[in-house]
Amino acid sequence: MTKTAIEFISKLVSFDTSSYKSNLDLIDYVRDYLAGFGIESTYVYNEDKTKANLFAVIGPNVEGGIILSGHTDCVPVEGQPWDSDPFSVVEKDGRLYGRGVADMKSFSAIALSLVPEMVKADLKRPIILALSYDEEVGCIGAPFMIREIAKQLPKPTAAIVGEPTLMKMVNAHKGVNVYKTTVIGQEAHSSKLHLGVSAVMTAAKLVCFLEGQLNYYKERSFPDSGFEPPYTTVHVGMIEGGTAPNIVSRECSFYWDVRDMPWDKISDITERFETYCAELRDEMRKSASGADIVTEVIAAAPPLAPEDEGAAEMLLRHLTGQNTGSVVPYGTEGGQFQEVGISTVVCGPGSIDQAHKANEFIEVSEVEKAVSFLTKVIDYQAKS
Known part of the structure; x- marks a missing residue:
């Protein structure tokens, strides 16, 4: 079965689904493959229908399903010094090399390779395959699919998101939130500052405010949480504005992100930020009625978030013998499943250390572990 799994990994990797490209060729391939077993697929498109999520129910359409979730997109390869074609899997020294083998086409490919076993098993409860688009640009596609799953299907027991964890059970990770703030001021000659409103200097105040938010959470860290760093982070990564040194700037924009701990509320940060924006906006408009902050x-x-005695974690404990969950610093679509009331864990083959870089690889031994694990999932769903 490992050979078949590797063949499927090679097939999915052969589709260049870099996030700026369509994933429809891959999705259509999966649909046609599943149709060969009499399995119907449901598409959930993006707005212009250039990309799609896919979910498919294998087995009876009843409660108690286990979702196997993976994203189909990958990060671009441009500018990276690959030793081989990134979209042709190379097996060497017990490793598979190719874009997406770790992050995270292998999990979905292994699940697809086991569809014949799922069909033969006479499942009593379903296995639901869920493939998303645009995870790499902010987990944009999955929520549309997850809402349809929640609306159309009997309630699943658990979701397993197959991001690379070296097959360890992950029950917590931080959130990922990215914002763009644009400040509109009023231009003037820099020798007469009182006639203008500086967008750059206002933006600087906002950046300093966000640094204060970072310090606020640093002081309220959770050293025993397993996270590194053990607190919610707030970071400004890009800023652009102004025309010339002697012109009071009319516009300035900056991008900022928040990596929030599961027990912190992102709304607390955004509400404090918006309150400060309102104060600055009122002050700006005393000099320029068109000034704004958006x-x-x-x-x-x-x-x-960790789930005390959650169904997904209990399932993984039963199937793997792992008694405790771990945390990871990166984000996944797991929290989006959890938002609609589906118990969720993250567990998949490969290491995140290999993701997003040239010569991305996965150990064949990780593929073997995943085959063994998903075979246990099939057996579990086949029991009455």
């Missing part, structure tokens, strides 16, 4: 959400993926 913040837009670029990406928002909630954290995955």
Whole structure:
């Protein structure tokens, strides 16, 4: 079965689904493959229908399903010094090399390779395959699919998100939130500052405010949480504005992100920020009625919170013998499943250390572990 799994990994990797490209060729391939077993697929498109999520129910359409979730997109390869074609899997020294083998096409490919076993098993409860788009640009696609799953299907027992964890059970991760704030001021000659409103200097105040928010959470850290760093982080990563040194700037924009701990509320940060924006906006408009501060959400993926005696974690304990969960610093679609009331864990083959870099690889031994694990999932769902 490992050979078949590797063949499927090679097939999924062969589709260049870099996030700026369509994933429809891969999704159509999966649909046609499943149709060969009489399994119907449901598409959930993006707005312009250039990309799609897919979910499919294998087995009876009843409560108690286990969702196997993976994203189909990968990060671009441009500018990276690969030793081989990133979209042709190379097996060497017990490793598979190719874009997406770790993050995270292998999990979905292994699940697809086991579809014949699922069909033969006479499942009593379903296995639900869920493939998403645009995870790499902010977990944008999955929420549309998750809402349809929650609306159309009997309630699943658990979701397993197959991001690379070296097959360890992960029950918590931080959220990922990205914002763009644009400040509109009023231009003037820099020798007459009182006639203008500086967008750059106002933006600087906002950046300093956000640094204060970071310090606020540093002082309220959770050293025993397993997270590194053990607190919610607030960070400004890009800023651009102004025209010339002697012109009071009319516009300045900056991007900022928040990596929130599962027990912190992102709304607390955004509400404090908006309150401060309102204060600055009122002050700016005393000199320039058209002045403004506007913040837009670029990406928002909630954290995955530990579930006390949660169904997903209990399932993983039963199937793997792992008694405790671990945490990871990166975000996944797990929190989005959790938001609609589906118990969720993250567990998949490969290491996140190999993701997003040239010569990305996964150990064949990790593929073998995942085959063994998903075979246990099939057996579990086949029991009455």
